[in-house]
Amino acid sequence: MFFCLFLLGNTYGQDQNQTKKLLFGKPIKAGIKNPNNGLIRCATTEYEEFLQEKNPNRMSNAQFEEWLAPLVSKYKVAKANSKTAAVITIPVVVHVVHSGQPIGTAPNTTDAQIQSQITVLNQDFRRMLGTPGYNTNPVGADVEIEFVLAKQDPNGNPTNGIDRVNFTQPSWTDTEIETILKPATIWNPELYLNMWSLKFTDNTLLGYAQFPNASGLAGLSSSGGSANTDGVVSSYDVFGSSDFGGSFLLAAPYNKGRTMTHEVGHWLGLLHIWGDGGSRDTNTKDCNASDYCEDTPQAGWENYDCLTTYDSCPTNPGNDMTENYMDYTNDECMNIFTQNQKDRVTVIINNAARRSSLKTSTKASTIPLFANDAEVKIVTQNSNIDYGCNATPPSPTNKVVSISNRGTSTLTSVILNYTINGGANQTYTWSGSLTQNQSADITLLNTNFNGTLNVSIASANEGTDQRVSNNTASRNYFDLATANYNFTNFVFTLQQDFWGSEITWEIKDALGNVKYKGGPYTDIPESSLVLPAIITQNWTLDSNQCYTFTINDDQSDGICCDGGDGFYNIKSTDGLTTIASGASYGSIENKYFSTNALGTNTFETLNDIYLYPNPTKGILNIHVSNALGLPNRFTISNSLGQIISRKTVSKETDLTVNTSSLSNGVYFITVTKEDQSKTLQFIKK
DSSP states (O other): OOOOOOOOOOOOOOOOHHHTOOOOTTEOOGSSOTTTTTTTTOOHHHHHHHEEEEEEEEOHHHHHHHHHHHHHHHHHHHHTTTTTOOOOOEEEEEEEESSSOOOBTTBBBOHHHHHHHHHHHHHHTTTTTTTOOOOTTTBBOOOOOEHHHHHHHHTTTTTEEEEEOOSOOOOOOOHHHHIIIHHHHHTTTTTTTEEEEEOOOSBBBBBBEEEOOOOOOOTSSSSSSOGGSEEEEEEGGGSSSOOOOOOOOTTTTTTTOOOOOOOHHHHHTTOOTTTTBBBBTTTTTOOOOOOSSSTTOOOEEEEEOOOOOOOOOOOOEEEEOOOOOTSSOOOOGOOBBHHHHHHHHHHHHHHHTTGGHHHHHGTTTTTOOOOOOOEEOOOOOOOOOOOOSSSSOOOOOOOEEEEOOSSSEEEEEEEEEEETOOOEEEEEEEEEEHHHHHHHEEEOOOOOOSSSSEEEEETTTEEEEEEOTSSSEEEOOOOOOOOSSSSSSSEEEOOSOGGGGEEEEEEETTTTOOOEOOOOOOOOOOOGGGOOOOOEEEEEESSOOOOEEEEEEETTTTTTOOOOOOOEEEEETOOOOEEEEEEOOEEEEEEEEOOTTTTTTTOOOOEEEEEESBBBSEOOOOEEETTTOOOOOEEEEEESOOOOEEEEEOOOGGGEOOOOSSEEEEEEEEEETTTTTEEEEEEOO
């Protein structure tokens, strides 16, 4: 899997630009920030608005409550006439996202810090006596839900429920989390509660969750939103509790694990106790908005501390319940879910999409373990980064794999087999000491290449590894990724947002000559509610050239938002091929592509080169006659002319190509020697 990772500029500047900063595509409202420290306690409400805008089949808030209300009423009647329900256990996987730091160095938190968060969730949702999650409030409730780190991974292999992910990217914007990170790492959300612990690019944000959606309501989607994004996200420094370890990477006053208690509450269908109707920061109350739980007193706005008693709606009975997990108070203040909140959660867990299936998930169940069981994974991630027209990509580095002990005996030795592009087998012998579920990273020698790496475990503890299902791993690495097209006419489309004066763009060839450019444009008042007309241009570019398209925003917020959905794209004239597109890119985005025609000069003798076996299911050989000698290099292109890999040829084994990572279809290999080239077609079956 390959990713094109672009970092967004999120540095907060002058006050006049503060409202232009974006959260899920819209300017950040001052009212969602803590006036005492500028932090955003929770962005679930904004995320839900984003999901509803992107998915017209997702329920509106009103539709959701209309679906839920009769179910809650029915449940309350049934509950009064039945015995206590059994405790529900939810399997959890925590994706610890880092960029290569050792465990214990931010944001790569320790297993103990992760486990402390699970402990806090259970104390809070179970109202455990003798813990910070206990309360004596008459309306306080044991929600009867417990959380357990998964014991089985998606393939049925043993796991400790902690999935460490190295994407070699230091921080993540909300857009990148939703479009890149979550889909690439999520475990089946029908079987696991997915949590992500990471470093936000916007370091003011603490967390957010995907709210549930209904299941089976006529006329509406029962998907519950995008399945590949469902879960809870948190900043690494609020994930866990300092009550269980003094060296944890946590930041007060949000260092007791209540950010995740709050967000999991949202994930289970709970609203903020003030119903998101007012804002203490902007001094606007709303004593009519509801969280649909009668035993949480009416609140007109959020609260950020519990240093005193607050009553934001004095005409309604009861003071603000600042100790409720669904307020915005500091972690130490929180200690209660109410009975009505429990009722709501119970109905959600019984009826909502990708919540009800968790009740029967077996992923928290222990499976039989073996004494010798080593697991191997490839750690080194390789994004499909485009290094540009004139840049030289960095030299490939030796690849890193991890071995984990999933057995009951201490793991002291492992022998690994590995191959490069299906070539000769190499071995690596590791020795050390790993107790159950501990891991170690290994740098494989002679793997500074681009191509396919296959790794397998040959032995564990000088004997047979007793579980074969977690003994192999494979990954593909490619170098320069500039897309190549065999046409020269393109169509450029630009939909501005309301802030046209911020936008400029240009396209240059490899020599720096500007072929086309545009902007800055005219600002449009947001009050007009009508975006500027779409700009469309036809471009005619030179053949055999590399081009750089650059778009800038001098306020670092792209064109996706500010009241309208701006975007740009570059396509073929028939509209079938998208060369580049974007919207939320921060201050600048560069896209590269070339117009090199395939096979402009050919080998004089057709029999000098051919491919076999063709079609192929895996290995493809390039045959070149001895009289011709080794070519200099070859490229592989898809049917659209896009180059998907390049390789320099220095020995005969370089002419053996492993195509196992390619999808079935038609491809082209262009082999080059000196100033001549030949393009041949092959089929991957």
